[in-house]
Amino acid sequence: MSYVVSCIDGASRNTAVCEYSAWAAKQLAAPVMLLHVLDELKSQAETELSGNIGLGTREHLLEQLAELDAQRAKVALEHGHVLLQLADEKLKKLGVSDVTQRQRHGELAENLLALEGDVRLAVLGLHGEASANQLHQVGSQLETVIRTVHRPLLLTPDTFNEPRSAMLAFDGSKTTEKGVEMLAQSPLFNGMPMHVVMVDADTANNWEKLKWAEKVLIEGGHEVHVALRAGDVEATLHQYQTEHDIDLMVMGAFGHSRIRQFLVGSTTMAMLKESRTSTLVLR
Helix, strand or coil, X not given: CCEEEEEECCCCCHHHHHHHHHHHHHHHCCCEEEEEEECHHHHHHHHCCHHHCCCCCCHHHHHHHHHHHHHHHHHHHHHHHHHHHHHHHHHXXXXXXXXXXXXXXXXXXXXXXXXXXXXXXXXXXXXXXXXCCCCCCCCCCHHHHHHHCCCCEEEECCCXXXXXXXXXXXXXXXXXHHHHHHHHHCHHHCCCCEEEXXXXXXXXXXXXXXXXXXXXXXXXXXXXXXXXXXXXXXXXXXXXXXXXXXXXXXXXXXXXXXHHHHHCCHHHHXXXXXXXXXXXXXX
């Protein structure tokens, strides 16, 4: 079964993640899997104190440290269960009846990769547990997830704002053309105006590619606006989004274009740090 996988951690942004997950589940008519991952490496880094104990240290101190580690792991496990239960209740209040809870150990990226066969869309917060209350920071695992996972990722801001229009960053490559076809067919965007924006030279060839994208999306039932602009990719896309009050940006992590360089690299993370709206990353 294909799920909307809602990635829950200890951050206060879980509410927005649940609300975006509920919106996506209704649009896609899909069940939700709540996923909480216990980061063992982080836990070990916080609790591994035995190396500080030299020869001659009393044995009972090591036993106390081992007991402390065990207690901390137990508390983390129970805390995760509570977070999942609270998220489950939130989703059901939002009208999602088919909710599954899953808790796993390891890192978020490797767990999402292992679950890919069941993932239709993964939803996670731009700001993770470690960067909560820091507006210009993104989750520490976000870049790894973007580079690793091959399913669509919906990255959410701190508060929910139901998407009513979307903007696709388009470069005219074969792979981004597949992205256009996917958007045209996806029920996630039913009834939503679509803006297709290319940042490149004003040439007949580029306009031809944009007109093709426009035609495909119109055939998919969308109101479509296309634009071809020059300039820095990051700044130009932000400017267009602001000018047209667009609340969902869509980008594809494929190809070798300027947008590809924009998405997978330091510029991408800089852009996400400044993002105040939801962003859908297509793979």
